């Protein structure tokens with residue numbers, strides 16, 4: 195196996211509802227290697243999304259550690275975690291999660307504004323604009339760059355979301371049911387795109403899915419049940 | 426550093442939500458009102474201060490003993506090298522009513538021959554016109570009076586009844602039924618033109634002036650009525666309303682005589698209650714006041730020397746207080762605007778909850794999220810303040826044109842200049858105040874924006890992501 199970029203060790207997560215504490219993750223160990231595509235399967239409510247959020251530094255674990263390239267990350271100051279999330283980790287969601295007020299191109303460009311001041315961004319904006327357009331072409335969106343999300347189809351929206359996740363050149367993309375909201379034909383296209391990106395850019399993927407056939411195509415397969423990894 | 430996305434999204438969120446115009450307009454209206462209303466108020470106060478200043482000597486020495494003699498006081502006061510003029514004043518209360526043929530007619534038409542209301546109470550101020558000319562703005566008062574009514578062009582002695590009038594009386598005296606002997610030239614009295622108009626008094630009208638004084642009777646003293654005839658020889662007007670309403674000016678010797686100090690009597694005292702002082706221009710009057718008071722202290726321990734502002738302390742304090750109240754009331758408009766901004770931004774934050782989750786997943790940190798909404802408030806505040814300052818300055822500048830236009834076209838007077846006997850609406854724009862208003866508008870909007878912004882920054886990104 196290649197060098198691990200993202201690891202979870204004995205990660206637990208519970209949510210407090212009133213005075214009760216509901217365990218969602220109960221000691222998860224896993225590791226994702228560089229350039230690996232890992233499928234994450236499990237019944238609804240197994241804790242897959244929760245795990246993704248913990249791995250992506252959106253949510254702190256209740257106990258256990260998350261390591262990025264061997265470094266524990268949840269102890270880092272909030273700004274450093276944000277910057278790590280920005281530069282190394284990309285998110286793709288089932289419901290695309292684009293900003294409705296921005297057009298396709300702007301949604302992608304937003305990814306270049308996270309660690310730059312307004313002035314420095316303005317200085318490089320032509321170059322960044324070009325990069326965003328290139329990326330949109332890479333994900334197969336050759337036109338409709340100035341369309342708002344509401345004017346795009348589901349597949350197109352997900353392609354924009356993928357371009358957005360890629361623009362900061364992350365090492366790993368956490369995709370939560372990226373094709374869950376698409377018809378099978380569109381889904382196949384989006385998946386082909388993801389695998390191509392993995393091949394061409396060497397980006398690792400942790401992909402939550404319910405599709406066993408998709409899971410077959412992945413390098414590795416992890417199953418979860420009731421907050422633990424079962425295989 | 427403000428991250429680029431904060432500014433970018435702040436502008437985009439504003440642009441896609443026209444409701445923010447309301448907050449901007451609210452701030453603009455508040456700033457506008459605070460500039461225009463206070464500018465007019467200040468202009469008006471400036472006007473009042475100017476007229477009060479004209480009506481008030483540089484310094485006024487007062488609080489002397491009853492037996493104080495002007496000659497002695499004058500020597501002491503003038504010993505200060507920065508005093509360039511002095512004028513004696515004698516104040517005494519009294520009342521008057523129109524007298525003579527015309528006066529009787531007047532009283533009859535007013536139906537007040539025997540009415541206790543037939544009298545006008547006044548403060549009789551005895552002056553020396555020659556010295557007042559040097560020591561105070563006396564000349565201006567007379568000129569103002571002439572402008573407003575019927576005072577003759579500045580005569581050598583405004584308290585002298587013009588010869589032409591006397592001749593007219595002589596003609597009238599030959600008419601049957603007139604009380605001839607009373608029409609002999611009597612000393613002049615100056616009333617304010619405002620008062621003359623109100624009481625239908627005219628130049629040459631005789632007034633019976635009544636006051637009282639104590640007279641010694643053996644070991645005891647008795648209050649006796651003193652009554653003299655005066656003739657209105659002119660009018661004055663200081664625009665200092667209180668002074669104009671309550672004062673009648675007579676010759677100081679005439680008033681001294683009424684109080685038992687006949688000028689020809691070798692034992693008479695040159696009675697004086699105040700001394701008006703003119704200070705050398707460019708010299709600090711307060712310093713002179715302190716010095717003169719110290720000089721007077723030896724012989725007149727009760728005497729005080731007041732600057733023109735101290736002399737009108739109560740009145741000036743009252744108008745300043747009114748302006749302060751007005752500022753407070755108008756700031757309430759600003760608060761309303763702030764509430765408006767708060768509620769629209771609060772709404773925006775609720776609508777954009779999921780965006781907060783998305784942005785966090787992309788690498789945004791809470792401070793950057795906070796700045797999105799703080800900047801939104803900042804843009805609203807700056808735009809509103811600039812708009813308010815611009816319209817405020819413009820409308821203050823064109824206030825008179827606006828007033829003329831609305832009077833001509835709509836028949837509505839925005840500011841009744843007549844009421845205050847002004848021909849233009851006065852205004853005074855103080856750059857300090859404008860800056861203060863603009864800055865506080867900005868601060869208040871930022872505070873209003875800060876609360877929703879903080880709410881956004883404190884959101885749990887995972888929950889935010891699943892927000893519908």
Ligand SMILES: Nc1ncnc2c1ncn2[C@@H]1O[C@H](COP(=O)(O)OP(=O)(O)OP(=O)(O)O)[C@@H](O)[C@H]1O
Nearest residue numbers: 209211216218236237238239240241242243244245
């Ligand atoms: N913020 C929360 N507060 C309380 N409980 C939560 C919270 N988030 C998730 N849960 C609970 O944790 C459990 C796991 O949720 P999670 O979303 O991780 O499941 P999942 O495996 O992604 O399911 P699905 O396949 O339906 O997306 C669920 O029972 C859910 O009710």
Ligand SMILES: [Mg+2]
Nearest residue numbers: 242243244370
């Ligand atoms: Mg899920």
